[in-house]
Amino acid sequence: MSLFALENVSYGYDRRSTVLHDVSLRLEEGQSLGILGESGSGKSTLLRLLLGLAAPTSGRLLADGSPLDLGSRARMAAHRRFVQPVFQDPYTSLDPRMKVGRIIAEPHGALNLPGDSAAEVARVLAAVGLPADSLDRYPRAFSGGQRQRIAIARALIAQPRVLIADEPVSALDLSTRVRVIDLLAEHARQLTLVLVSHDIAIVAALCPQMVVLQKGRIVEAGATREILRAPQHPYTQRLLASLLKLPEPHEGQTA
Numbered sequence: 692m693s694l695f696a697l698e699n700v701s702y703g704y705d706r707r708s709t710v711l712h713d714v715s716l717r718l719e720e721g722q723s724l725g726i727l728g729e730s731g732s733g734k735s736t737l738l739r740l741l742l743g744l745a746a747p748t749s750g751r752l753l754a755d756g757s758p759l760d761l762g763s764r765a766r767m768a769a770h771r772r773f774v775q776p777v778f779q780d781p782y783t784s785l786d787p788r789m790k791v792g793r794i795i796a797e798p799h800g801a802l803n804l805p806g807d808s809a810a811e812v813a814r815v816l817a818a819v820g821l822p823a824d825s826l827d828r829y830p831r832a833f834s835g836g837q838r839q840r841i842a843i844a845r846a847l848i849a850q851p852r853v854l855i856a857d858e859p860v861s862a863l864d865l866s867t868r869v870r871v872i873d874l875l876a877e878h879a880r881q882l883t884l885v886l887v888s889h890d891i892a893i894v895a896a897l898c899p900q901m902v903v904l905q906k907g908r909i910v911e912a913g914a915t916r917e918i919l920r921a922p923q924h925p926y927t928q929r930l931l932a933s934l935l936k937l938p939e940p941h942e943g944q945t946a
């Protein structure tokens with residue numbers, strides 16, 4: 692059974708404009724999916740639908756084999772165990788007033804997860820390569836890369852089957868990026884990633900499958916290796932050419 696199945700899904704934030712048009716795709720276990728597309732093409736909107744933050748305006752979205760009913764608390768609680776997000780900017784996604792231990796433990800309590808909370812927090816903290824004494828500190832004591840590790844630990848504690856990552860390393864400097872990507876790659880063996888990134892190398896490294904979005908429509912989908920080797924759609928050809936030409940971004944926050 693597919694982890695996600697979208698059948699002719701369209702979505703608009705209001706009645707006048709449609710942002711996603713007739714999107715159909717499947718996410719299969721172990722087949723991490725990269726989403727590529729220009730700014731405004733609808734990538735984040737698609738992730739919002741997968742996370743259950745919004746419902747399709749038309750079409751069908753099945754998660755773990757059944758439709759998502761956003762009004763059902765039980766269904767949405769199950770969905771939050773099934774899929775967890777990691778956001779772009781670890782400088783804004785962690786509550787600065789909470790110590791790291793509480794940040795990571797929060798989903799464990801909120802989702803009523805099995806097992807001892809302290810043991811689970813220790814497990815995921817070790818899994819992301821942070822020392823145990825991190826738990827008593829506030830996010831401000833950590834670098835960008837370490838904060839993103841904290842965000843990944845918070846996602847992993849739910850033992851999700853799908854991890855949704857929206858530009859997870861774009862706020863980090865280059866050397867830190869590599870280490871966070873390595874961490875994601877390690878976990879991509881046990882769970883399935885849906886990854887939005889402008890960085891083709893990252894999509895190629897982590898995602899065997901990819902889709903290309905243009906103005907809310909999927910114009911190309913398939914094996915990442917094949918698409919990168921021989922893009923069929925003129926939009927994909929232009930997009931890949933422009934992304935490959937882009938200069939490296941300026942150094943951001945340090946590790």
Ligand SMILES: Nc1ncnc2c1ncn2[C@@H]1O[C@H](COP(=O)(O)OP(=O)(O)OP(=O)(O)O)[C@@H](O)[C@H]1O
Binds near residue numbers: 705729736
């Ligand atoms: N909350 C919102 N209300 C109304 N329109 C929105 C909202 N969020 C996004 N949009 C519009 O939906 C379209 C798709 O936006 P979306 O953020 O999904 O694109 P994106 O591909 O993720 O872009 P980026 O790469 O810049 O993050 C854009 O035209 C955007 O202006």
